[in-house]
Amino acid sequence: MTAQPAPRDDDRGGLRASHDDREAVVEQLRDAAAEGRIDLDELDERLERALTAKTYAELDALTADLPRPPSPADLPPLELSGGYYGASRGPGPWDVPGRVIARGGLAGVKLDFSRARCRFPEVTVEAYGESAGVVIVIPDGWVADTTAVKSGLGGLKDTTTPDRLPGTPLIRVVGSGGMAGVVVRHPNRWERRKLGNDPARA
Template identity: 50%
Template sequence: MSTDPARRPLRASDADREAVVEQLREAAAEGRLDMEELDERLGLALSAKTVAELPPLIEDLVPEEEVVGAGEPLVIKGGMNGQSRAGAWKVPTRIVVEGGMGGVKLDFTRTGVRHRVIDVEVNAGAGGVVVIVPEGWGVDLDSVHGGMGGAWNKTKGERLPGTPLVRVTGSGGMGGVYVRNPGRMQRRKLRRELEG
């Protein structure tokens, strides 16, 4: 048996399995899976031992990309007073953010994103840019020039199968780029809403 960590299969956690189960149930509710297919895939998801077993169960259910506005990016400018996108807003595959003096906040915690990758190009300016993503989403800040404010990924845990990757490029400027998961109060509020 190989002892090379790079070749060792990563064991699936309950959270990994539940993320896929949720997507399968949503697909069935939308009519993209019949009940027989749902039962079969749910059984495979719940019995998966490794993370690698999970993506094939949902690959044909997640569109490569959903084009919003004929391919035009969503442009958000912070200006003097700042701007925010939160709640159930429609997320395109490309977002251009100019922080300005007031800054910009992008909150993805209540969005129904189906793209695999969301490209966010930032010019954080003096106000900075804050990006809030659900736990389990992927974040890539490798192509951000930190500038004076820096670029900070404060998210926890690894990316779960089937979840989006937020790929950030551009400059942190003076205000910086800060990516995090929802805070404790926001998580409580989301939990209460789900329990309804």
């Protein structure tokens, strides 16, 4: 049996759209309304059509007159290295690229997505525990896929829940636990209290 070639982007119109495809368009439409590109009545109309769309062609028609959202290739990867002093990103607001590389080094890395702004349906995090480890914190409702992480001597600890809220990104973690390990979790009690009491981070 001869294998069929994969469809090109310009041939995909008749293909069936997934829930994630519809949610991505919904998010783009909401952003467009927040930027003043479409009014609220038009937003409601387009959202209804997006949620009932069955094909890529139907979804593409709803965003054809809007600027395209950035793709992971548009932003350089974020690289964090623990080195001798440690490194962190978050929990304050920051823009998430499509790829993050975290190397624990001798002092460790903490990557906190609690207040991060993410426009991508999926983000790849390369985590290498090395000597001090990497800690990745994701908000409730976000989901992590850690199946591709090699445990190494330090191992992998993933305590996140599998319940993904619509419109949230998938954090796909790859790499190795190294000597000190990789931890993926939701905010702990102290972190939740600190975020809740800090208006600048709300």
